[in-house]
Amino acid sequence: MTSVTPEQTATPEQTSPEQTAATRQSATAVKSIAAEKTGARTAEAAGVITGARARIDALDDRIIGLIQERMAVSAVIQEARIASGGRRVNLSREMEVLGHYREALGKPGTALAMTLLELCRGRV
Numbered sequence: 001m002t003s004v005t006p007e008q009t010a011t012p013e014q015t016s017p018e019q020t021a022a023t024r025q026s027a028t029a030v031k032s033i034a035a036e037k038t039g040a041r042t043a044e045a046a047g048v049i050t051g052a053r054a055r056i057d058a059l060d061d062r063i064i065g066l067i068q069e070r071m072a073v074s075a076v077i078q079e080a081r082i083a084s085g086g087r088r089v090n091l092s093r094e095m096e097v098l099g100h101y102r103e104a105l106g107k108p109g110t111a112l113a114m115t116l117l118e119l120c121r122g123r124v
């Protein structure tokens with residue numbers, strides 16, 4: 001268990017002016033580091049940004065996991081096709097995939113799908 005020293009439990013009246021100044025200085029330092037890291041101009045905005053960035057990091061981990069799963073499934077298809085005497089690439093299917101992403105995400109969706117296909121089957 002963490003022990004609490006008498007200094008840590010001091011009321012504002014018991015806190016020395018030096019301690020108060022040091023506390024203010026360190027609070028200012030924490031805020032300026034947060035502002036530097038997030039680009040925010042207020043502590044409140046820095047808090048929102050830090051929390052939302054943690055969610056983005058978690059989402060990115062899931063997206064990367066899904067991409068890796070997609071690559072594995074794609075490899076199963078390509079291996080089956082090649083083993084049967086066919087080609088690695090099936091352009092008509094790739095057009096369907098590109099169209100799917102474009103419908104959902106617009107023009108950048110096409111670029112994203114092209115990157116995914118490149119990851120899944122390498123460059124044509």
Ligand SMILES: O=C(O)C(=O)C[C@]1(C(=O)O)C=C[C@@H](O)C=C1
Binds near residue numbers: 077094120
């Ligand atoms: O669906 C297929 O036939 C696949 O081989 C999968 C996939 C894909 O990753 O979506 C990969 C290569 C093909 O050129 C087309 C699509």
